[in-house]
Amino acid sequence: MSVAATANENHVEDVFDPAIHLNYAAPSSTISLSDLGLKGTASSTPIAGSVPFPFLSHEGVLAYRRSILRASVIKACGQTYGAGTVVLRNLAQHSKFVRDLWSHPETTRIVSEVAGVPLSVIMPTEMGHTNIQTSGNSVEEALKEIKVELRSEKVEMTDAQREYDPLKENSVIPWHYDSYPYVCVVMLSDTTHMTGGETYIKKGDGTAAKVEGPALGYAVILQGGQVEHLAARAFGSVERITTITSYRANVDGLYDDSYISNVRPYARFNELYPEWTAYRLEKLKHEIEHMQRTVADATARGEPVPLGQLNRFAEQQISYLKRTVRQMASPELVKSVERRFGARAIYDAGKTWDKVRASPSFRERLPGAMEDARAWTEVSRYLVDWYETKGAIERGDVEGIGSQHGPFSWDRPVEEYLFGDELLRQGLKEVLLEWLDRTGMLALASEQK
Ligand SMILES: [Fe+2]
Known part of the structure; x- marks a missing residue:
């Protein structure tokens, strides 16, 4: 044919x-x-x-x-x-x-x-x-x-x-x-x-x-x-x-x-990122206008500014705006990971991370890998996010924290919430694979126990 x-x-x-x-x-x-x-x-x-x-x-x-x-x-x-x-x-x-x-x-x-x-x-x-x-x-x-x-x-x-x-x-x-x-x-x-x-x-x-x-x-x-x-x-x-x-x-x-x-590994960045930015900001604009009306209505009724509601709104929009930018991982990094490992490996990055964690040499390799992450400017923001999430886990206040793989929960000790878990929570599987690869930890996934 x-x-x-x-x-x-x-x-x-x-x-x-x-x-x-x-x-x-x-x-x-x-x-x-x-x-x-x-x-x-x-x-x-x-x-x-x-x-x-x-x-x-x-x-x-x-x-x-x-x-x-x-x-x-x-x-x-x-x-x-x-x-x-x-x-x-x-x-x-x-x-x-x-x-x-x-x-x-x-x-x-x-x-x-x-x-x-x-x-x-x-x-x-x-x-x-x-x-x-x-x-x-x-x-x-x-x-x-x-x-x-x-x-x-x-x-x-x-x-x-x-x-x-x-x-x-x-x-x-x-x-x-x-x-x-x-x-x-x-x-x-x-x-x-x-x-x-x-x-x-x-x-x-x-x-x-x-x-x-x-x-x-x-x-x-x-x-x-x-x-x-x-x-x-x-x-x-x-x-x-x-x-x-x-x-x-x-x-x-x-x-x-x-x-x-889920779409980033096969999307074209010149289509996906501008459209994503435009719609996310448009939604944010509507949320701001909605809150303006809420406050104006309360004032018109002679009520005080709804501070509790306004605080929740602020936290939610900050997290929304952060997610908007964090989701747009560096196109060069995404493309390079996609080329080297393929879309399927990106999809399965969570499983790979579990295997790496379970490897006998993982604990001894982790400090070196974290040193690498701290020196790697491209991921410094994700490190800040990781500290924040750990703080939320410590306070037992994870309700407002979403995850790319369903509702977020963490019932293990805070110290076990690792940088890789944070990257997975945000669905940044390409960044995770790149980090594991550049630190040599990826090889641990195939290590025999
Ligand atoms: Fe689906």
Whole structure:
């Protein structure tokens, strides 16, 4: 198959029309945090996720595929993410259809209705992030494979595939929290012969609740930044293409618990960092205006300035602003780590850190590694953060401290909260890998006990 198998380059994109391209019907049920036995945090909202619901019409799926499965778009937006997956990012800049669909008020109304809270797309670069399962290892190979027409051929499953259990074996994406609070996942492939592809959500008692994957044109919504989940592998079908848009709650006073840790390793910095900065500052502006109104209203009622509330506000916005900048790790460092170790190793940095810590020579190597960190100007800010977090642990006051991997807790002695733990708390996995590598500690991960 050649590039010609993808949509005609001269094809003029369909003009998005909700009456033609959407086919929404409310999900038959939603799952709340309390259904799952989860308490939630100050920044979560009650609904954890939905079962699949009709979202795109058949015509909508076809128009979407015609817009993104074009050689020029795949070349401009595609990159490999581990073997067998091509991701398309920043599609909104290359497809008016995608941009119009995700920024249309009707789409926003639908996702907000399902999530039970008004939502806003995180930033334009996150509109329609698309995952394409391929058998190739490069964008060029994927180009030969991808077809704009829907494919429904069945692929015989192997015995191992039939017996696959995502809770015991490798899942496509192991247990994790998303970088962003909410996600809407839309299926662009025929799932008739597909087995698997479900999402599992970890319940309060440690067991897993299964949510079926969406069928063609269906969507699911998940509060993926607040619930730990995994994606099961899918077998039996010749293609699997999903398109995903991330959201935050558009509610004044509700802390936006977003990170860019999961997207940073494969993002383009000239797209991600300016958009991230713009939206985070815009949200901060709204929060400031909201507080101005609160104070003005109190004054108008003859009440004193709400100092308690104002103090909490100040602490929250300081932490918000710090996270905004801290998340933008040095592009040179991120790129260099990505080149040397690959996206998968970055993803698994937490596991690597556990192995390093468990190594018999770790304690003796740590002082030297900390000396290196103190002399390394690029990480001096993270050292300050580490001291602050340790102080909060000491005071038993960690409630306001978030983490990129779910609610933050620390029930061990403060001295055991190490610099590596702080980098992981902030989701700065590239910085952690770089530090472990430059201090020779990375080798400890493969040391035999
Ligand atoms: Fe996820």
